[in-house]
Amino acid sequence: MRSSKKAQMKIQQMAFMLVAVMIFFAMVAIVYFTITSSKLRDTADDLREEEAKELARQMAGTPELMFSKQASPYSSSVDFDKAFALSKMNVYKNKYWNLDYLMIEKVYPSSINEDCTSGNYPDCRYLILIDNTRGNYTGTQTAPVAIVWWDPKLESIGNYRFQLGRIHALAHDPTK
Amino acid sequence: MTPQNRINKKAQEEMVGFVLIMLVVAIMFLVFLGIYLRDAAKTHETEGKDVASFLEAITKFTIECDYIGASSPLSDLILECDASSISTCSSGEKKCDVLRNTLNQAINSSWNFNENSPTKAYFMDVFKETDKGEKALFNSTPITSGILTNNIRAAEKPFSKGIILRLEIYY
16 A cells, blocks of 8 residues: 555656656747747748849839840840830830839939939939829839930040949739 | 655655756756857858849949040959059049949948948958959958948859959848
8 A cells, every 4th residue: 555655656756747847848949939930030021022122123124124225234224214215104104014113213423312304314313204102102122223324425425324223113002 | 764764865865866857958958059049140141132233233333534534334443453453544543442432432322331220331342363362452451331240141243354343231
């Protein structure tokens, strides 16, 4: 009787010990998975952002904006003169590219902080091709591009001038 | 030893054994945590498509160096800086200095570097790979600004004669 009671005590002790160890390892696993899942969330956010930026980069390669007057390596540049002409045409402002916002910005050297119009082109900074955002630019992605325009003052007879620019694009949100 | 003392001693031994086991497990946990955190503190560098696009764009940048109204791309200036570190533009400024200043200004125009913005600092280097190792083109001083962190987005653009333009943006 005494020995069976002793054995029961031992079993109880073992059970409590196992429960304590399991709780301990469960806490360790919770901490580990919390840290891992937050890292995964950061990676997913980075991937989503890269995908959206790819849209901006792709816009620079469309035939309507691409500088095609010389062979590569200039073909990945945005033709600013072409883009300015396009900005005057209404057909590109609506669902042609499925964008709510498309703008090309002259980054360096910086120009006067004005939107491009017939009166100030090419001494302007922002060339807006599409703006259907009603002031809400949340989610706009940008990508650096080379912009090129004809400068009649270069080389005394005129030549193409390459500058550093940035293309801003916001995909159309069909829910809005 | 009385039976009661024997029982007490045994109970104490059991408790000490339990505490020792917990101690060993806790030490193992701390060791693994230390290894994991040390790995997390290492520098993480990823290829930055934005940075690559910037390098692609800036190397086409028109520089008026040989004379006012001249037009040559920045990539030509890099090759000229490599060919001769003392050659000058028509303004009297050294070509390597013009190159360095242009790159510096272009980077600062493209990104905002301060404590409150996501981009904290940048590091740019133009170097040439030779048999004896790397040779920097800007008086052995890469362009750098801000506080360097562990998260880097970087890209390189190769030119002829083994010249490489490398830009690192620190987040």
